[in-house]
Amino acid sequence: MKTPIVSVNDIDRAWHIIDADGKVLGRLASEVAQILRGKHKPTYSPHMDTGDHVIIINASKIVVTGKKAQQKIYYSHSQYPGGLKSVPYERMFAKSPERVVRMAVKGMMPHNTLGRIMYRKLRVYDGADHPHDAQMPVTMELG
Secondary structure: OOOOOOOHHHOOOOEEEEEOOOOEHHHHHHHHHHHHHOOOOOOOOOOOOOOOEEEEEOHHHOEOOOOHHHHOEEEEEOOOOOOEEEEEHHHHHHHOHHHHHHHHHHHOOOOOHHHHHHHOOEEEOOOOOOOOHHHOOEEOOOO
16 A cells, blocks of 8 residues: 655645634634645645635634733834834734734744745635635635
């Protein structure tokens, strides 16, 4: 018995819609990262991009547990001395809830070239509308 090796021609990419209304940020991000990587498929291969496209809608209705809304801080650095910037979760979420969801998913993806390629298949929208009806996405329930 030989283990079948997946080729590029064997990869079948589907489109999924996930409604983030009332979902917890970290739990949603971990499940979306698995779909983007392709771990939900029997053809999963860690060295190839076998994942599907994911559309997240209603990003502004996502929730966090505990005191994260008051205590969570996002950091960035300009690579200059003293260039550390910090933004609290509440301000980041008020300005751009899509960015909060994107950053959570990106943190759960592999931090290499393949992870960046997989991450490009994620689309996040603030409201319930999205421009991807032509791809015939399938609604997916998590959990």
